[in-house]
Amino acid sequence: MHDYNNLCMNCMREIEDSKAPCPFCDFDHTTIQTAPFLPMRTIVSNRYLVGNLIEHSGDGATYMGWDIEQKTPVNIREFLPDAISMRLEDGKTLEAIDGCQTTFSDCYQSFLDLWRKLARMRGLSALILVIDIVEDNGTAYAISEHMENLTLRDYLLSSQTGYLSWQDARTLFMPVLSTLATLHSVGIIHRGISPTTLIIGKDKKMRISGFSIWQARASWSELNPQLFAGYAAIEQYGFEGQQGPWTDIYAFAAVLYRTLIGSTPLEATSRVTNDKMMVPGKFAEQLPAYVINALINALQILPEDRTRSVEEFRAELSASPTVTVNSSEYMSAHEPINAKYKEQNNQNLSKPLNEKPAKNNSALSVGLKAGLIVGGVTILIFIILWATVLKDNIGLSNDDNTKTSSQEDAQVEVPNFVNRTYSTVISERAYSTNFTFTKKEVYSDTVRKGYIISQSVDAGDDVPVGTEIELVVSLGVERIEFPNVIGMSYSEAEASLTALGFKCSKIERINSSGQPANTVAEVSLTAGETYAKGTSVILQVWTEMYTDTPAGDF
DSSP states (O other), X not given: OOOOTTBOTXXXXXXXXTTSOOTTTOOOTTOXXXXXXXXXXXXXXXXXXXXXXXXXXXXEEEEEEEETTTTEEEEEEEEOOTTTEEEOTTSSOEEEOTTOHHHHHHHHHHHHHHHHHHHHOTTOTTBOOEEEEEEETTEEEXXXXXXXXXXXXXXXXXXXXXSOOHHHHHHHHHHHHHHHHHHHHTTOOOOOOSTTTEEEETTSOXXXXXXXXXXXXXXXXSSOOOOOTTTSOGXXXXXXXXXXXXXXXXXXXXXXXXXXHSSOOOOHHHHTTOOOOOOOHHHHHHSOHHHHHHHHHHTOSSGGGSOOOHHHHHHHHTTOTTTOOOGGGTOOTTSOOOHHHHHHTGGXXXXXXXXXXXXXXXXXXXXXXXXXXXXXXXXXXXXXHIIIIIHHHTTOOOTTXXXXXXXXXXXXXXXXXXXXXXXXXXXXXXXXXXXXXXXXXXXXSSSOTTBEEEESSOTTOEEETTEEEEEEEEXXXXXXXXXXXXXXXXXXXXXXXXXHTOEEEEEEEEEOSOOOTTBEEEEXXXXXXXXXXXXXXXXXXXXXXXXXXXXXXX
């Protein structure tokens, strides 16, 4: 068998002298790959040649590789949870450490599930193509195309300033959001988005890399967790927070913050007790208000306060009219990005960006406005005293308890409560004095939890003091527990899932083991976990009995 001594184990280019440094990448070929990593020139599944280690994390190691059949460079991702496994004496075979067999088995299945899902995501512009998945040496390997690239971190460090303008960042980041949304729709949460896992190819397009199983991206895992300080959300550190798409949204927004501001965001654990995360003044002046607003919403510490879906985040970054607000009125270069600050300033959120604030160019203008305000307050106090106290003292009380004309005619204008939080509205004394509120809660795919969707009396209407107004308040996206449908017929599973609100699609799975035809073999979501109503689910369905499995099926 060819020993492939003519290939550099770091760049997989042909070289003349295997003992000299590579003339292309300067790799020293006397380098020995130390345990627990596979020795260089190991061949996996009789097809893939293992080269130099690229990187490793809690659940595995990625090597430079070579596809012997196709004669092309590849990346080889080996399932290698070093905290719970060990190599045998042959230096290749992997097995679980005593007492860790169950955890090893669970993580092994998670690894296969993750990479099989990624293998089905062909055609997504911001993903690297997964070519094959094989099992060998007591473990599993995911084979992906190799692409020359820079990490976003290195890309930013090589720039003149260390950060990018919004115009340049927008070109890089926005296409990635579409891919991220698709991943979320099939139940893939990355949990490790950072400047080192987002990469820039020679085509100047950004892609997502660095996928790991969920057990490697949580602090309480039995594996050696890989959490990126400044980019990992608080729920990955524990704090009883449920992980979901919003976990990736936090990380993605943190990376965008780093790209636009030039500094790493504060770690989530430090922000819990003392949140000093802010947008410096010179950047606050340059960035569009709607971008700052999107960052504020996506970087909330508590998951329930955070932007919940990629679609919502993308709309805010695109200044969609349904979510645009005038952030310039409440975003300060000296104020932290936290939920308390946003809540205190939500009264400004209903003003569209295209409505410019009135200019205040002179002390006279300020004084005039102040005088009008004081005068208005004085008149209001007099009216209240007239209606409640003075009428009896100046001989205008009615013995027959009939209302005075001033009481009958007292009218107030209804404000616009839509797009404001219910808690803010009911806490405003002026509103609680003039109106009586009732609350109706409904689920919404487009309006964040706690925000007002509609009101029973139109804004701008004049109504009597004390008028009852019903406020319809969002409960956020309805979440549904996914049932176990494996083994059910496709028609039965589809009907059940559709009734619950899931969107079903079907792919066939070759049946070479005598499984009942047209029954569900595997699904893209996890039974027992909750998902947003409307989430897409892929059902793998057994075909009729087939005795010859095509090569490459996994």
